[in-house]
Amino acid sequence: MSKPIVATTSLAGCFGCHMSLLDIDERILDLIELVEFNKSPIDDIKTFTKQCDIGLIEGGCCNSENIHVLKDFRKHCKILVSLGECAIMGGLPALRNGIAIKECLDEAYLNGPTVRDNDKQIVPNDDELPMLLDKVYPCHEIVKIDYYLPGCPPRADLIWNALVALVTGDEMKLPYEVIKFD
Amino acid sequence: MAMQLENIIEKYNKDKTRLMDILIDVQSEEGYISEDAIKKIAGELDISLADVKQTMSFYHFFSDKPTGKYTVYLNDSVVAYMMGRQKVKEAFEKETGIKFGEVTPDGLIGLFDTSCIGMNDQEPAALINGKVFTDLTPFRVKEIIQDIRDGKNIEEMYRSDLGEGENRNELVRSVVRNNIRRIGPVLSKDYIPGRVIKEKLTSMTPEEVIHEIKKSNIRGRGGAGFPTGLKWEFCRKAKGEKKYIFCNADEGEPGTFKDRVILTERPKLLFEGMVIAGYAVGATEGIVYIRYEYMYLKKYLESILQGARDRNLLGKNIGGIEGFNFDIRLQFGAGAYVCGEESALIESAEGKRGEPRDRPPFPVEKGYLDQPTVVNNVETLCSAVKILLNGGEWYTTLGTANSTGTKVLSISGDCRYPGVYEVEWGFSVKDILEMTGADQEDVQAVQVGGPSGTLIGPKEFNRLLCYHDLATGGSLIIIGKQHNLLKDIVTNFTQFFINESCGSCSTCRNITFQMKEKLEKILDGKGIEKDIDDLVEWGKILKVSRCGLGQTSANPIVTSIRNFRHLYDELVAGDKDFESEFDLSEAVKASCDATGRIPVLN
Ligand SMILES: Cc1cc2nc3c(=O)[nH]c(=O)nc-3n(C[C@H](O)[C@H](O)[C@H](O)COP(=O)(O)O)c2cc1C
Ligand code: SF4
């Protein structure tokens, strides 16, 4: 039987969730035995080359590219998992949700205390750049999400246990320590 | 101004627990509470600026900006909409040239929304500078705005007769109507003030009073239904330096207005009830916590308290009972439904934000200023007087075996005779519809117990009003078929809870909001089957909230799903397992506008 295929991505996240995935230490060797990776920053495959079983999504959606990637994941993965606070709730980036987008851009590029050398008062507007969304959206407001792994980032053990459960079909181990946040 | 403020602060002896009163007075004198005033208050009361601001920012009727020389608060409850609020609102906006939430540039008129003001039987209604205007129409609005521009005072703006009864009292002078449609022990006219104090209390021990109340089996009329005798007994037994009796006259549940009518017509009965409770538990001070919306009754109620003092029904050695001292004061709120919750009410009366406390300890052990405190509804205290007069035994002959006595109902909505009805427990909803002259063919639902209660349909109209079936604090809203149940009723109720949440619990603060978004998604035709299931599931999580507000805030949605599931099913797409409301072109619009880009959407 061929190995289950996993894809991962980081949308509006900090890569912390991916670091946590790598935090499974030597079990990374077991993981490679257990699954095959497709599109993911971990193996640097940039586009889907086949249909996958599991997609792990870090980060919410803050721009149009995030939306396209997320929809692409939904198309290519049987199961989608929101990984971490940002994917589930928008997280830290969503702090901007109460502020008008123009105000954010002005602060970042025109008026902020760290703005230098912007004599022409340019707010980046190249067509190559993704378009910012009016607010940061959690993934489940864009596509159907099957599972949620909480934490910022979720603990390595939680990610590991979830992957093992998904792959083996066994019940997931949820000891207190892996979902304890303080 | 500085002088006035000083006087106000002096009037309350620089007592920080009277911060509410101070802020209410400043707001009413100045029309707002300025930064300078806040500094001065904080300094004089020896509390921090944050202490003043956190109390101030909690209450709807306090403002840090001028709210207009004439401030209009238009009720936005469900029944107001049923009775034509939308047109009235539009008329206000048209006549003044401003939107709700704004003040005219000349500072003359401010327009604001407000939660149910307890006038459901005479909607649409508004408070203008604290006075009530009922039965508004676009035409009336035009007149009112013209009168304001002509510089008339509030009373010159009434164009109808004053209401019945004590609404005509010189100290009230209000157009509010009582609409008392049916009387019983609480509302009956044959009440002789002070008689129970003089004839009964003088020959009874406190324990005997409690015993009599227990015998009557009366349960609290504020909604929670706790046995009153037991509550008094707990408080009597609790240790404390001083004990307090609170009357809960916050009456914030949309659709309830019976306490307003009792306060207007039977205040002496209420005060006598408080004296009795005070005697029974050994309390020396009583406080009536009244919602701000009923401020127009203040002078009248104070004069009645003074009358009672003059007749030795309040004060020292009351009724000649040696050593029995008890007095009552009024405490006004400032617009917060959650302050009806007994521990929030106490917090508020202490001058703080009206955030419910963790319980236990219950107020009977640790209440106002950490002393043993009884909190009872207006009607409960009134009933206690009649129980002592006629005996606990007599009381059990009224109502049903488990729900003794009578209940004063506030009935509004689509019926011929909205108003106040005192009935024995055990009436069916069908009886009520007949009694109020509702066209039964035309009623699609009845909201029993206000938004925190239950929405029922015709199949359940034979259910009974009593603690074992349909328990209720007394609000019944009859909803005709012309209304869209989910859009007009359920959404409004859910929004009410969102507006009124104190924000302490993450469940109440977030889930209610999320549920409303989901409901709107369904109403937009974007819902799926799972959205309905989610609503039911999320409703369960709300039960872990700290107080009754959060615990019941899912009720409008959950009970409407339970009893009107077909309305939801009709709206959701049968075979889809996901549907997003997300629209990329909408979402990128603001940023493209800001940067001058043309959206590329594929
Ligand atoms: C959000 C909320 C609002 C309430 N509002 C009122 C109210 O306006 N009047 C009232 O008597 N009880 C109200 N209650 C119930 C009180 O907490 C308390 O149970 C009641 O005042 C006790 O009096 P009783 O035993 O005479 O009913 C409210 C409870 C909650 C949770
Ligand atoms: S959840 Fe935390 S760790 Fe993960 S992307 Fe967001 S901020 Fe980073």
Ligand code: SF4
């Ligand atoms: S349930 Fe809501 S209103 Fe009650 S304490 Fe919690 S947040 Fe405040």
